[in-house]
Amino acid sequence: MSPIAFFVVAALAVASALGVVLNRNPVHGACALVAHLFLLAVFFVGLDAQLVGVLQVIVYAGAVVVLFLFVIMLLNLQADVRSMVGAPLVFAAAACVGALVTLILGGLREPGAAAGTALAQGYGETQELARVLFTRYALPFELTSLLLLVAIVGAVALARKRG
Amino acid sequence: MELAIVAAKALFILLLILQVMALGVFFERKVSALIQDRIGANRASILGFAGLGIINTLVADPVKFLLKEDIVPAGADRVLHFLAPCLAVIPLLVTFSVVPFGDVLVIGERVINLQAAELNAGLLYVLAMASLGVYGVIIAGWASNNRWSLMGGVRGSAQMISYEIAMGLALVGVVLTWETLDLQAIVRAQGELLWGWIPAWGILYQPLGFVIFAVAGIAESKRIPFDLPESESELVSGYFTEYSGSKHLMFMMADFVEVVLVAVLVTTLFFGGWQVPWLARDGFHLPWGGSVLLPSIAVAALQVTSFALKLVFFTWLQIVVRWTLPRFRYDQLMKLGWKGLLPLALVNVVLTALAILLWGERVA
Numbered sequence: 359m360s361p362i363a364f365f366v367v368a369a370l371a372v373a374s375a376l377g378v379v380l381n382r383n384p385v386h387g388a389c390a391l392v393a394h395l396f397l398l399a400v401f402f403v404g405l406d407a408q409l410v411g412v413l414q415v416i417v418y419a420g421a422v423v424v425l426f427l428f429v430i431m432l433l434n435l436q437a438d439v440r441s442m443v444g445a446p447l448v449f450a451a452a453a454c455v456g457a458l459v460t461l462i463l464g465g466l467r468e469p470g471a472a473a474g475t476a477l478a479q480g481y482g483e484t485q486e487l488a489r490v491l492f493t494r495y496a497l498p499f500e501l502t503s504l505l506l507l508v509a510i511v512g513a514v515a516l517a518r519k520r521g
Numbered sequence: 522m523e524l525a526i527v528a529a530k531a532l533f534i535l536l537l538i539l540q541v542m543a544l545g546v547f548f549e550r551k552v553s554a555l556i557q558d559r560i561g562a563n564r565a566s567i568l569g570f571a572g573l574g575i576i577n578t579l580v581a582d583p584v585k586f587l588l589k590e591d592i593v594p595a596g597a598d599r600v601l602h603f604l605a606p607c608l609a610v611i612p613l614l615v616t617f618s619v620v621p622f623g624d625v626l627v628i629g630e631r632v633i634n635l636q637a638a639e640l641n642a643g644l645l646y647v648l649a650m651a652s653l654g655v656y657g658v659i660i661a662g663w664a665s666n667n668r669w670s671l672m673g674g675v676r677g678s679a680q681m682i683s684y685e686i687a688m689g690l691a692l693v694g695v696v697l698t699w700e701t702l703d704l705q706a707i708v709r710a711q712g713e714l715l716w717g718w719i720p721a722w723g724i725l726y727q728p729l730g731f732v733i734f735a736v737a738g739i740a741e742s743k744r745i746p747f748d749l750p751e752s753e754s755e756l757v758s759g760y761f762t763e764y765s766g767s768k769h770l771m772f773m774m775a776d777f778v779e780v781v782l783v784a785v786l787v788t789t790l791f792f793g794g795w796q797v798p799w800l801a802r803d804g805f806h807l808p809w810g811g812s813v814l815l816p817s818i819a820v821a822a823l824q825v826t827s828f829a830l831k832l833v834f835f836t837w838l839q840i841v842v843r844w845t846l847p848r849f850r851y852d853q854l855m856k857l858g859w860k861g862l863l864p865l866a867l868v869n870v871v872l873t874a875l876a877i878l879l880w881g882e883r884v885a
Contacts, residue, residue, distance in 0.1 A: 385663055389601065392656065412645045420652030421682065427659050428678050431671060483641045484702050 359404030367404070371397040384430045388423055395419045407482040531637040534617050537825075541784070541832045542777045543579045548840040549777075550578060556844045586770035594666055594763045601664035606764065606771035609657025613778045616650040619643040620785055621705040623795045623824040624802060627817040635795070635821065636705050643704040644696065644790075648689060651741070651782065655681045657775060658743075658750060658760050665763035673759025676851070677750030681741060683858040688737035690866035694730040694873040695723060695790050708794030712801070718808035720798045723791040729869045731791045733862050738783035739839060740858065742776065746846040749854060784835035792831055795824035 359367075374397060377390030395418040402411030491499055554561025593602055623635030640646050655678050662674015699707045713721040724731050740747040751759035761772040788794055799805050800823060804814035815823075849857070 385598075385601070385660075389604075389656075389660065396653075408640060409642045409645070412642045412649045415649035416645065416652055420649060420655070421685075424655050424659065424678055424682055427656075427663075428675065428682075431659070431663055431675055484645075 359401075364404065367397055367400050371401070385427065388426045388430060391426070392419050392423045395423065405482075409482060409484050409487055526633060527637060530633075530635065531618060534620060534622055534637055535614065537622065537829060537832075538614075538617050538778065538781055538785070541829065541836055542774070542781050544833055545777045545780055545836045545840060546582065547579060548837050549843075552837065552840055553844045556841070583770060586773075587767050589766040589769075591766040591768060592763075596666040597763065598664040598666070601660050602763075603768075605657050605661035605664055606761075606768045606775070607657075608660060609654060609775040610771050610778065612650045612653035612656075613775055613782060616647045616782060617785065619646055619704055620789060621708050621794060622828050623821045624709070625817075626821040634705065635825070639705065640703070642702045644692060644702045644707075647704075647782075647786065648685075648692070651779075652681075652685055654775065654779070657772075661764065661772070662760035665760075667763050669756040669758075670760050670762050673750045673752075673756050673762070677743060677760055680743070680747065680750060680854060680858075683855060684737045684740040684747075684862070687733055687858060687862035687866050688741060690863065690870060691730045691733040691737060692790070693866075694727050694869045697870070697873045697877060698723070698726045704789055704794075708789055708796060711793040712796050714799075714808065720793060720796060722793040722796070727791065727869070727873070729865065729872070731787070733866050733869065734790070735783075735787060737858075737862055738786065739842060740854075742779035742783055742839070744776070744780065744839070745843045746849050747854060748848060749851055752848060780836055780839050781832065783839065784832045787835050788828065788831040792835075794831075795828040797823050797827045800824070 371394055374390045374394040378387050378394060381387040381390060396415060399411040399414040399419070402408075402414055551561050593599060618638040619636065619640045621634075621636040626633045626635055658677035658681065659674045662670045662672070662677065665671075695707070696702060699710050701707060701710075707723075711720065711722050715721050715725070719725070743750050749759075750756075751761075756762065761769060764772060799807055800820060802817070802820060804812060804820065806812040
């Protein structure tokens with residue numbers, strides 16, 4: 359990814375992320391979220407991780423946010439909305455963001471293995487990713503699917519009419 | 522030079538798709554008339570020859586739409602109302618960049634792969650972009666400030682999400698069979714011969730997968746029998762009730778491009794894409810002996826023609842399906858998607874995996 363392309367996409371990504379937080383209208387916020395997730399996928403592709411980028415679009419932009427929008431429309435949320443956030447929550451949120459930024463900056467200061475090393479053969483391709491996923495990370499992968507299954511069963515159990 | 526070639530390939534596939542789409546519109550006019558025993562577009566002939574009428578209607582229709590007044594209803598969200606038709610069309614049009622429309626074209630030293638973008642995860646890219654098409658529907662429904670539109674938008678998003686799952690699972694069988702997500706590699710693999718004479722097209726390995734994919738595909742394109750987001754008799758015109766002029770044209774275009782997209786995927790994954798039986802890179806090699814050698818350009822031309830003809834056929838088939846079947850009820854639609862196609866697609870995945878495990882790769 360050329361520096362110019364990176365900064366253009368990065369500026370757009372930050373703008374759309376701000377759009378998610380600052381928009382009063384929930385539908386506009388959700389649309390900004392889609393744009394942001396799509397731009398993140400562009401970053402992944404720029405980092406030679408085509409598959410992750412495509413999956414990002416399928417899962418987040420193509421499915422998750424559609425459900426957000428769906429629920430917003432079903433509930434017919436209006437633009438305004440009272441502020442439900444008191445001062446303690448704002449402080450907590452600020453602290454979380456601060457901690458996250460510190461962590462990321464700390465990670466950047468470490469000269470990681472990624473810096474300056476050539477990419478392995480087939481890096482970011484489907485076959486490589488699948489190999490790692492089903493050998494080295496097989497257990498976490500299967501456990502994640504179990505977790506998702508539990509969540510689905512839980513949602514169905516909650517949604518069933520009582521009595 | 523490289524850039525020019527890529528641009529030329531992209532332009533070629535785009536124009537090809539738009540031509541097939543235009544033919545689809547013509548089928549919609551004339552084939553529907555044939556099915557319902559009426560004349561249809563009766564100014565669609567030039568000099569008494571109905572075939573030429575393709576040009577006539579296809580030019581007249583868009584011009585009519587473009588010249589109409591563009592009305593934005595009061596209380597509509599102007600920005601999103603404007604964005605929705607773009608969101609409906611653009612993601613669909615970019616999917617075609619990874620679709621191979623021929624094998625290779627050899628010009629002098631240069632070997633050109635007839636595919637605009639060579640993407641390792643090509644099939645997933647198509648699914649990803651197609652899944653973005655739902656935003657056009659849902660945002661149009663919401664931004665119009667109209668209850669019919671909203672109903673259509675909500676129905677549309679629920680339907681598209683439901684059938685996307687069955688569609689994706691049907692493709693898992695295809696990916697298991699060909700062991701790749703690259704569409705060009707999938708089509709090339711379908712050039713092999715079974716027992717020395719049957720072209721190994723995907724439908725032979727994945728008949729169930731084909732049926733599931735075709736049904737889910739038609740449902741994704743929101744046409745009868747799955748046209749509940751639009752259903753004229755209940756919702757006026759569903760999510761794009763409040764659109765006029767060129768924006769309405771864009772929604773209609775999105776509809777037809779989606780039909781062509783389903784035709785493209787069915788052709789590429791199940792019917793050999795650009796493959797012509799027994800045609801290799803250097804000419805025909807007939808199974809009963811004998812071969813006809815052809816120059817590269819003739820082979821490429823034959824392959825592109827084969828691809829285009831298959832596209833036209835499957836577009837025509839979808840139009841016929843549309844004008845033959847009645848509309849589902851909404852609960853029937855959901856039942857078919859979640860209780861019919863989804864378990865069937867899972868069964869298909871398990872069966873395919875079992876077959877590969879037992880008989881090794883790709884043995885019929």
